Amino acid sequence: MSENVAIIGVGHSKFGDRRDVNVPELAWESIKPALDSANVDQKDIDFFVLGNAGIWSSEAALPALMAEYADLSPKGSMRVEAACATGNAAIRVGYTAIKSGEADVVLILGIEKMRESQNPTVIELIGRFGSFFWEFENFGLTFPGYYALHATAYMVKYGASEEDFARVAVKNHYYGAKNPYAQFQKEVTLEKVMEPKYVAWPFKLFDCSPITDGSAAIILASEEFAKDAENKIWIHSQGVGTGTANLSKREDFTSLESARYAAEIAYKKAGIDVDAPYKYLDGANVHDCFTAPEIMAYEDLRFAKKGGGVKLIRDEQTYIGGLIPVNIDGGLKAKGHPIGATGVSQAVEAYKQLLSQAEPGRQADIEKGRWLAHNVGGTGHYTYVTIYGLEKLKR
Amino acid sequence: MxxxxxxxxxxxxxxxxxxxxxxxxxxxxxxxxxxxxxxxIENIKPFFEGLKEGKLLTTKCKHCGRIFFPPQRDCPSCRISDMEWVELSREGTLETLTVIFVKPPSFGSYDPYTVAIAKLDDGPRITAWLKGDPRKAKPGMRVRLEISKREKEGYMMYELVPVE
Structure with missing residues (x-):
């Protein structure tokens, strides 16, 4: 058993339209640097977890494929799926395996190659991440559509505007431009985001995260194994929540109950005051698959009171130097959103930020030594909140 | 291709x-x-039979009275599968909406459509298309549930209609 679990190495592929590589090649681009930076050999890995939502890409038996390609056979493995929270769900499996004593070293790989299918096919498939029959089959909801229903409710209840949402895109592109692994390394203006190219009203093209290929990998280790690791961070806590399949089964569309639940558990386990968590955190990655959900995340994570999230973005409080820097790697919006890789990519970002290894112009000040990752699957169907720390959690 | x-x-x-x-x-x-x-759909057959007759039926647990929409066979509160079929209230309040412009290919034959969620007067919420000009629709407005034939595909489905 290991009370504490460390991340001792990380790897990250370039995100984007990666037609230049196939699935195992894309995976290797993050597995290799993860093994290298952790200074471990394949034989040291007890178990590996592969986060992949799939369907749009050709290979289905991914753990076996990677066992073959990356010399991981005959070690145990598991493929994990939790929609857009697949990556953090994969981390969950490795984290609990080490905590329980079943493994000492676990490789977590998140990978998605969405561009093996044509865009209309991806739109068709991703619209099904809700209730298949009562939302998709008869009413044609799309992934932007599910969140747009929340954006509309938020605008009406709290007086937010499309322009407020656009500010999230401007911020995340600002930081994406400084991240060499991001799909979009280009800043955008508010006017550009506001161009009326509607996808699902009130969302326009630039409110939406793109369709992305990418991979990210981390090496998790027990306290005993991690003691000699030069560079490491620790998982302080995790909270996991699940929502209903049908949005119509929920009480409110301005917040995600699973996220509030997951955050509360994660804060409690890490000894963080739920009324002022930003006082304990140097920054956060939140699930900005669209612009409005980033604002909702501020509130679900209690960085702001209900209805107060929109003020945080208006006042630029989630830029570096503000109340709490959020998505300063570009977020899903500019870095890209390869479904299964996103949660693992957030862990890579926590590692880089806490160890002050982020690229120039996007390094937060690390004073409190803690970073938060908020990874949502579907529209609050699953939420994983993970707190990472530079030092071991003081219990 | x-x-x-x-x-x-x-x-x-x-x-x-x-x-x-x-x-x-x-x-x-x-x-x-x-x-x-x-x-x-064997165990929720009355819903579809009702739809054909212009009725919107759902399940209500005979023991605890809980109403389910979408209808389901089993009551997880009582752990008893003994439902009666009741008619849903046909009026309610619009809670939110979106207009789908970028459609799944399987909806390609439709013009951009409005998807909305309404809270019905007897409690359950329902997701459906909203008829009419979405620019005139606003959360908080009264809506009615109607059954109509989908023009392109010719099957019966419920939709939300603004109450004048």
């Missing part, structure tokens, strides 16, 4: 093509998948 593949095979002897943007060589999969699910 099929024509492209045939052309490439004829020209190069293989189903391969260079991607214009990246210049990377791609294999064009020959094994197209046509996916269509066949879903059992």
């Amino acid at each position: 099929k024509e492209v593949i045939e052309k490439q095979i004829k020209e190069f002897g293989l189903p391969v093509m260079t991607d214009e943007k990246s210049g990377a060589l791609q294999w064009l999969d020959l094994r197209e998948l046509n996916l269509r699910y066949i879903i059992s």
